[in-house]
Amino acid sequence: MIPGGVNSATRRIGPPWAFDSARGARVVDLDGRDYLDFHAAFGAVLLGHADERVARPAAAAAARMDLVGLGVTALEVELAELVVEAIPCAEMTISTMSGSEAVAQAVRLARAVTGRRRILKFQGCFHGSYDAVARNVISPPERTGRWDPLSSGILPDALEHTLVAEFNDLASVQSLLEEHSGEVAAVLLEPTPHNVGALLPEPGFLEGLRELSSQHGALLVFDEVISGFRHALGGFQELSAVTPDLTTFGKAVGNGYPIAGLAGRADLLSEFSSAGGPVMLAGTFNGTASATAAAIATISVLKDPEVAFYEHVYGLGDRMRAGLREITGDLGVPATTTGLGSVFVTYFLDGPVRSYRDLLRNDDHAYLTFHRRMSERGFLMYPMALKRNHLSLAHTADDVDRTLEVADQVLRVMLRDGDLAGAERAR
Numbered sequence: 001m002i003p004g005g006v007n008s009a010t011r012r013i014g015p016p017w018a019f020d021s022a023r024g025a026r027v028v029d030l031d032g033r034d035y036l037d038f039h040a041a042f043g044a045v046l047l048g049h050a051d052e053r054v055a056r057p058a059a060a061a062a063a064r065m066d067l068v069g070l071g072v073t074a075l076e077v078e079l080a081e082l083v084v085e086a087i088p089c090a091e092m093t094i095s096t097m098s099g100s101e102a103v104a105q106a107v108r109l110a111r112a113v114t115g116r117r118r119i120l121k122f123q124g125c126f127h128g129s130y131d132a133v134a135r136n137v138i139s140p141p142e143r144t145g146r147w148d149p150l151s152s153g154i155l156p157d158a159l160e161h162t163l164v165a166e167f168n169d170l171a172s173v174q175s176l177l178e179e180h181s182g183e184v185a186a187v188l189l190e191p192t193p194h195n196v197g198a199l200l201p202e203p204g205f206l207e208g209l210r211e212l213s214s215q216h217g218a219l220l221v222f223d224e225v226i227s228g229f230r231h232a233l234g235g236f237q238e239l240s241a242v243t244p245d246l247t248t249f250g251k252a253v254g255n256g257y258p259i260a261g262l263a264g265r266a267d268l269l270s271e272f273s274s275a276g277g278p279v280m281l282a283g284t285f286n287g288t289a290s291a292t293a294a295a296i297a298t299i300s301v302l303k304d305p306e307v308a309f310y311e312h313v314y315g316l317g318d319r320m321r322a323g324l325r326e327i328t329g330d331l332g333v334p335a336t337t338t339g340l341g342s343v344f345v346t347y348f349l350d351g352p353v354r355s356y357r358d359l360l361r362n363d364d365h366a367y368l369t370f371h372r373r374m375s376e377r378g379f380l381m382y383p384m385a386l387k388r389n390h391l392s393l394a395h396t397a398d399d400v401d402r403t404l405e406v407a408d409q410v411l412r413v414m415l416r417d418g419d420l421a422g423a424e425r426a427r
């Protein structure tokens with residue numbers, strides 16, 4: 001009855017998975033198999049599954065009020081205050097149900113306030129299902145930087161107005177902005193492109209984008225749907241000290257509950273019809289009580305000095321990355337382990353990794369086999385090339401050490417079975 005048996009196409013990967021429960025760092029499938037979860041719902045789970053500190057207030061909010069859909073609630077105001085306090089660019093904020101909706105609102109708002117049609121995005125960045133941004137993520141070599149829609153059924157017009165630049169390459173941005181002078185409404189990016197693992201901005205890149213956007217009258221929009229609240233309470237913009245005009249957030253902010261948002265300059269967000277402006281703001285479920293309470297509770301845990309969330313996940317991430325580097329180094333496997341804080345990824349290629357084009361050198365077979373074999377042994381790593389892994393507050397140093405032990409075994413088996421062609425070449 002469900003096409004393909006799943007409600008989001010990227011869930012149909014590997015064996016036909018069906019899950020029964022999820023608690024802490026572990027998930028259990030319908031056959032009773034237990035997995036240590038590094039998929040974490042594509043990063044939507046930051047504290048661990050079914051964390052009581054979130055589940056309880058969310059349930060209490062739901063018991064008191066589901067949704068009135070008129071006016072505002074105290075929960076929505078409290079969340080807005082927390083967001084504005086946490087995120088550097090946030091003078092105002094709105095709640096949405098999903099990251100895709102937040103991005104759609106950002107793009108429409110940018111077009112409305114600038115009176116321009118075009119958006120500039122980057123090869124390798126994903127921004128959800130909205131038509132205007134649905135192109136050029138994990139592109140094959142021949143379509144990298146070229147025409148590569150994510151779906152049929154999108155009006156070509158919607159995609160043609162979206163330009164594609166190269167991450168960490170300011171010259172590619174400058175030349176597109178000059179070629180389309182006066183036409184670009186927004187420069188939109190994941191500041192740490194995690195939809196292809198973990199590309200990290202080189203020093204000066206985000207600063208350069210800030211300058212170029214302002215120079216050319218385009219808004220700078222950070223899509224922090226993955227990085228927001230995960231890498232720092234204020235997102236990657238807090239760490240980089242580069243402040244965009246608008247930012248989206250989602251996933252981790254609700255620790256698994258459906259909530260996302262858009263934040264930014266007050267003069268921009270005041271253009272929404274809710275404030276009397278010309279840009280439509282609509283959404284039946286925006287600000288629903290349980291998800292809003294979940295986001296408030298998640299942020300409260302992230303802020304709690306006794307929990308020391310960021311210390312915990314950065315510590316585990318460093319331990320995991322160092323361990324993976326050591327193992328692949330000792331085995332002579334050509335690999336590049338990278339990431340930031342709670343996100344880690346091992347590409348099967350020789351570095352450095354600066355932009356999507358470098359990732360075309362990844363040995364996809366090795367990557368996939370590694371993730372698949374880890375998952376078969378109960379360490380759930382999403383079995384698709386370039387996809388990242390996530391640590392949460394519920395993971396422990398012991399979890400990391402056990403993962404490393406098994407990773408070592410898996411890589412040895414892969415070497416034996418000839419699943420690491422790059423290693424053969426290196427010998």
Ligand SMILES: Cc1ncc(COP(=O)(O)O)c(C=O)c1O
Pocket residue numbers: 042097098099100101103126127128129190195223224225226250251260
């Ligand atoms: C960076 C980024 N933006 C937007 C989205 C879309 O969010 P959602 O799936 O909640 O619509 C995603 C989803 O993976 C994302 O990674």
